[in-house]
Amino acid sequence: MANISNLKTEIRNEKTMDLDLLSVKEIIEIMNDEDNKVIETIKEALPEIEKLITATIEVIADGGRIIYIGAGTSGVIGLMDAVECKPTFNCDQEFIGLIAGGAEAFNSAIGAVEDSKQLAIEDLKNINLSEKDIVIGIAASGRTPYVIGGLEYAKEIGAKTGSVCCNYNTEISKHSQNPVEVNAGSEILTGSTRLKAGTCQKIILNMISTVTMIKSGKVYGNLMVDVQPTNEKLVERCKRIVMEATGCDKDIAKETLEKCNYSCKVAIIMILLGIDEKEATKRLEASKGFIREVI
Numbered sequence: 001m002a003n004i005s006n007l008k009t010e011i012r013n014e015k016t017m018d019l020d021l022l023s024v025k026e027i028i029e030i031m032n033d034e035d036n037k038v039i040e041t042i043k044e045a046l047p048e049i050e051k052l053i054t055a056t057i058e059v060i061a062d063g064g065r066i067i068y069i070g071a072g073t074s075g076v077i078g079l080m081d082a083v084e085c086k087p088t089f090n091c092d093q094e095f096i097g098l099i100a101g102g103a104e105a106f107n108s109a110i111g112a113v114e115d116s117k118q119l120a121i122e123d124l125k126n127i128n129l130s131e132k133d134i135v136i137g138i139a140a141s142g143r144t145p146y147v148i149g150g151l152e153y154a155k156e157i158g159a160k161t162g163s164v165c166c167n168y169n170t171e172i173s174k175h176s177q178n179p180v181e182v183n184a185g186s187e188i189l190t191g192s193t194r195l196k197a198g199t200c201q202k203i204i205l206n207m208i209s210t211v212t213m214i215k216s217g218k219v220y221g222n223l224m225v226d227v228q229p230t231n232e233k234l235v236e237r238c239k240r241i242v243m244e245a246t247g248c249d250k251d252i253a254k255e256t257l258e259k260c261n262y263s264c265k266v267a268i269i270m271i272l273l274g275i276d277e278k279e280a281t282k283r284l285e286a287s288k289g290f291i292r293e294v295i
Helices: 024-044 046-061 073-089 101-108 111-115 117-126 145-158 196-214 232-246 250-259 266-275 278-285
Strands: 066-070 095-099 133-141 161-164 176-181
Touching: 024 133, 024 145, 024 196, 046 066, 046 133, 046 161, 046 176, 046 196, 066 073, 066 117, 066 145, 066 196, 073 095, 073 133, 073 196, 095 117, 111 145, 117 145, 133 145, 133 196, 145 161, 161 196, 232 250, 232 266, 266 278
Parallel strands: 066 095, 066 133, 133 161, 161 176
Antiparallel strands: none
């Protein structure tokens, strides 16, 4: 049986020994204070986070994929970050989230699946994991067998590996080329790692996905120029992005976007350089999607 009593994420928080007796105001004030500690603690891990992101940038540049793998809350957070990248950055398969137990585990907890290394191997085989990819294991405890199994298999086939956990000197770090360990500390509700640990993991994954996409040509200035206009709000966002990037009015932005199938990148180049859609697309492709290289 696994010993988790020595994990920082499992130790009782001395501030909340009488949690059930505290007022609503007192509880949320403590939660807010504890969440603020997470932000400060992450600063200590920035060099390790930078190393991991450098690896993910290289993987994407080489045509590989970033695969998050986790169980429970950690798996949900990885899946959420991966799914959100598609509309934000027009990603197809660059980010994939795997959760122990699959889609069913996203809606209801399936406890035993996180203890299976073999299940992780099967899940990675099902997405045709290759040596060009990177597998990033996510586990608050840093000891989840499902995650360890995934990292072991990734190493076996020559894929890069990374990990994010909320304890120090963890088991998953031993199986990771680019480990990130952050001491999120004890939870206000003992062992409920969906709280501070979950916040910590989400912040770090935000850094990984966002910075990787910035350095992959998906951003111009601070504008997300590869956004997918999949709904009315995003159609309007595309217009605003083109207006901000070029200084044109809304009518010109709309007219130009309609000529290039609502590609913000192409529209920006068309307006700034005074060229047609065909030439703008050609130049963008030659620059591998980086607007600044075209401009």
